[in-house]
Amino acid sequence: MSRENNILVKLNNAGFKQNGKWLVEGVTLAVEKGKIVTLIGPNGSGKSTTAKIALGIYKNIEGSVEKYTNKVGYVPQKISIDWTLPIRVRDFMLLTENIKEEKIDEALSLTGVIHLKNKSLGNLSGGEFQRVLIARAICKKPELLVLDEPVQGVDYTGEIALYELIKKISDSLHCGILLISHDLHTVMTATDHVVCLNGHVCCSGSPMDVARNNEYKTLFGEQASQILSVYEHKHDHVHLDEGEIKKN
Amino acid sequence: MFDDFFIRALVAGLGIALVTGPLGCFVVWRRLSYFGDTLAHSALLGVTMAYTLELNIALSVFIISSLIALILIQLQKKTNLPGDALLGLLAHSSLAVGLVVIGFLTFIRFDIMGLLFGDILAVTTDDLLIIWTGGAVILLVLKLIWKPLFASTVNYELAEAEGLNPDRAKAIFTILMAAVIAISIKMVGLLLITGMLIIPAAMARNISDSPIKMVIYSIIGGLLSVVLGLFSSLEFNTSSGPSIIMASLILFMLSLLNIKQSIKLKN
Numbered sequence: 001m002s003r004e005n006n007i008l009v010k011l012n013n014a015g016f017k018q019n020g021k022w023l024v025e026g027v028t029l030a031v032e033k034g035k036i037v038t039l040i041g042p043n044g045s046g047k048s049t050t051a052k053i054a055l056g057i058y059k060n061i062e063g064s065v066e067k068y069t070n071k072v073g074y075v076p077q078k079i080s081i082d083w084t085l086p087i088r089v090r091d092f093m094l095l096t097e098n099i100k101e102e103k104i105d106e107a108l109s110l111t112g113v114i115h116l117k118n119k120s121l122g123n124l125s126g127g128e129f130q131r132v133l134i135a136r137a138i139c140k141k142p143e144l145l146v147l148d149e150p151v152q153g154v155d156y157t158g159e160i161a162l163y164e165l166i167k168k169i170s171d172s173l174h175c176g177i178l179l180i181s182h183d184l185h186t187v188m189t190a191t192d193h194v195v196c197l198n199g200h201v202c203c204s205g206s207p208m209d210v211a212r213n214n215e216y217k218t219l220f221g222e223q224a225s226q227i228l229s230v231y232e233h234k235h236d237h238v239h240l241d242e243g244e245i246k247k248n
Numbered sequence: 249m250f251d252d253f254f255i256r257a258l259v260a261g262l263g264i265a266l267v268t269g270p271l272g273c274f275v276v277w278r279r280l281s282y283f284g285d286t287l288a289h290s291a292l293l294g295v296t297m298a299y300t301l302e303l304n305i306a307l308s309v310f311i312i313s314s315l316i317a318l319i320l321i322q323l324q325k326k327t328n329l330p331g332d333a334l335l336g337l338l339a340h341s342s343l344a345v346g347l348v349v350i351g352f353l354t355f356i357r358f359d360i361m362g363l364l365f366g367d368i369l370a371v372t373t374d375d376l377l378i379i380w381t382g383g384a385v386i387l388l389v390l391k392l393i394w395k396p397l398f399a400s401t402v403n404y405e406l407a408e409a410e411g412l413n414p415d416r417a418k419a420i421f422t423i424l425m426a427a428v429i430a431i432s433i434k435m436v437g438l439l440l441i442t443g444m445l446i447i448p449a450a451m452a453r454n455i456s457d458s459p460i461k462m463v464i465y466s467i468i469g470g471l472l473s474v475v476l477g478l479f480s481s482l483e484f485n486t487s488s489g490p491s492i493i494m495a496s497l498i499l500f501m502l503s504l505l506n507i508k509q510s511i512k513l514k515n
Contacts, residue, residue, distance in 0.1 A: 055409035074409040084277050085402060086456050095399045096410040120457060146409065 006033040007068060008144045008176040009054050014063035016049050023049040025062065026200045029193075031144060031176040036167075038179045038187045040210075041197035042219065047180045048077050050197065051146050054178060069144050073137030075130075077148035077180070087121045089113070089132055097140045107139035108132070110165060112158070126153035134162060138169050145169070145177045159183075163190065184220070254482060256376060257368035257435070261474035261492065263379040264432040264444070267386050269467030271428050272449035273459070274421065275442075277401050282332060283320075284442040286339040287429050290316040291438045292346030294430070295363055299356050300349075306378045306430045313426035316342060321422075366437035366489030368481060375434060382431045386424050393417040398459065437489035447496040448473060454503035469499050 007030050015025030024046025031037045031054070039047045052058050053065055055074060081087065093104045108114040111131040116124060124132065134150050147166065151159045163183075167190045170177050181187055187194060188207050195204040196216050203213040210216050275284050294309030301308070316338055323334050350358055362370060390397075393416075399407035400414030407414040429441050436444050448469035449462070456462040477492030484491075 052405070052409075055405075057405050057408045070411045072410050074406055076403070076405055076409075079403050079406070081402065082277065084279070084453065086453060086458055086462050087402065088458050091458050091460075092402070095402060096395070096407060096412055140410075 007031070007066075008033060009068065009178070010066045011050070011054060012064045012066070014050075014053050014061055014065055016053055016058050016061050022199065024053075024197065024199060027053070027063075027195075027197070028201065029195050029204070031178050033143070033176050034170060034174045035192045036170055036177040036179055036190055037193045037195065038181055038191040039195050039197055040181065040184070040187055040220075041202070045197040046199055047197055048148055050195075051148050051178060051180060055146055067144075069142075071140070071143040073140055073142035073145045075133045075137045075145075075147045075150045077152070079133070081121050083122055085121075088118055089121060089124070090117050092121050092132065093136050093139055095136065099139055103139055107135040110138070111135040111162065127155060127158065130154050131158070131162070134165075138173075141173055141175075143173075143175050145175050147177065148180045149182065150179075151183075166190070253369055253371070254478070256371045256373065257488065258475070258478055260371045260376055260379050260435050261478055261488075262471055263376070263383045264428075264435055265448070265470030265474045266467060267383040267428050268432065268444045269448060269452075269470045270387070270390055270463045271424060272445035272470070273452065273463050273466050274397065274401065275425075275445045276449040276453060280425070281442055281446050282335045282339075284425060284429070284445050286320070286335045286342075287313040287316060287426055288433075288438045288441040289339040290342035290346075291429055291433050291441075292363060293342050293349070295433070295438075296346055296349040296353065299353060299358075304378070305434065306375075306382065309433050310426055310430035312342075313429050314423055317422045317426055361487065362437070363433075364437050364439045364489075365487040366435050366440065366492075368435070368478065368488040370434050379431045379435075382427060386427050386431075389420060390424060393420050397421055435488060436492060437487070440489040440493050443493040443496070444470070444473075447493065447500055451496065451500040451503040454500075469496060472496075472499060 010030040011027050014027045016023050027046075027050050029037060039050055041047050049058070053061050054067075055072065056065065056067060089108070090104060093099060093107070105114060105117070108117055111134050113128055113131045113135060116128060116132065121129070121132070130151065130153055134147070137145060137147070150166070151162050154162060163186050166177065166179070169175065179191070191207055193204065194207050194210045196202045196210055196213070196219065198219055202215045202219060203210055205213075275281055290312055291309045294312035295305055297303065297312060298305040298308035320334060320338055323329070323338075324331065327334070350360070359367065396407055396412035396414050396417035399410075399412050400417060404414055428445070432441055432444065449466045451469045452462045452465035456465050473492050473496035476495035476498075478488060480486065480495065481488045481491035
């Protein structure tokens with residue numbers, strides 16, 4: 001880790017070209033310890049590509065990426081498990097690192113899927129699998145967590161609980177999070193820094209700065225901008241699991 | 249102890265089964281059966297090279313198979329042909345070249361049937377040494393690359409993102425494939441080696457719910473196939489390769505019965 005400034009990963013004017021077409025270009029951003037950076041943007045705007053550049057999955061990139069940690073947890077946007085593999089949830093939890101049994105149980109309990117531990121991965125529903133993916137990523141206590149639409153297919157109450165969990169993890173593990181989300185409500189409540197993509201960085205800054213930005217308004221519409229400004233006033237408390245309200 | 253040809257064959261076969269078990273699981277998981285076949289076909293060229301240059305057969309087969317694997321990787325990068333077409337191209341052309349070269353080597357008497365289908369009479373004490381030391385090295389290396397190889401088999405991007413270097417694991421695995429073919433060519437024969445890799449693993453898939461179990465069952469299946477196959481080969485005077493493969497086929501069919509039972513239990 002870079003000592004002075006807590007930076008975990010940094011993209012300098014990074015871009016990636018596939019079959020002669022730019023998927024994304026000119027992205028500059030940094031994820032710091034304990035901070036949540038969120039990428040927003042329409043479909044095909046290069047959000048997942050940016051995450052993959054940050055993770056080092058794409059090799060031949062323009063610009064540069066500096067990664068200061070190897071303890072990475074990744075929840076990809078889409079993943080398909082081959083039927084030829086006999087693999088249970090607990091085998092999957094151990095995929096990239098050996099982890100103690102009780103840590104596995106703890107992570108699976110946090111995401112609410114401990115009862116599936118010995119089930120075959122191929123038999124899970126989309127939402128269940130998504131919860132397992134999140135459990136796997138947080139279980140190894142990563143320094144950098146990259147979450148590409150982590151709650152897709154999860155039921156509504158689960159979605160809120162999982163986002164709260166993610167926020168909690170960022171606080172307790174003090175890890176940096178690169179989050180991709182299309183849920184603007186979430187973006188507002190938890191994020192420290194928003195990067196709005198549309199093939200390039202269209203604007204970035206604190207959630208409020210982005211909400212006021214004109215380019216953002218043209219991209220998402222006036223209404224989305226209002227969602228954000230509503231939060232500016234409302235965001236003074238959080239709802240805990242038990243229904244209590246906690247003032248910020 | 250190793251004076252008797254049958255004991256030698258048995259010890260050789262068991263050594264091979266220990267290695268093909270785990271490797272075969274990866275062949276099944278990564279859909280590499282045709283790739284294994286291609287390497288095995290190219291082994292004939294390796295054998296002819298061994299005779300011409302008076303090299304050790306296993307070593308020469310290993311070199312040629314690795315070379316074919318390298319050529320394949322290059323062709324995949326440089327052409328737009330689909331993978332299976334390239335595999336077919338390499339498999340059949342290397343087999344053809346091997347057979348043509350044999351035709352020219354009139355001064356050596358080849359036992360073509362033995363090469364294609366295996367010959368238990370051909371196993372020497374030196375072969376045993378190659379199989380068991382080679383096999384031990386292969387297993388050790390596989391153990392070392394297990395995590396990145398398995399993780400990237402499940403999902404390449406997860407493995408890459410979380411710093412496991414899947415490309416290196418894949419390259420090493422390719423070399424291991426060439427090595428296992430090299431050590432088992434005499435015993436099983438080049439047309440049937442892929443069967444030795446796939447059938448016990450496929451049998452194991454039917455009865456296991458976790459990767460480790462599949463590897464263990466696959467090894468057990470391979471060992472049983474060798475014992476059953478070799479005894480029947482002795483009894484009915486059949487080639488060793490086909491006998492071993494038939495034994496593993498029978499085990500595979502038995503594993504299908506197991507599936508039917510478990511489905512019945514579920515309903």
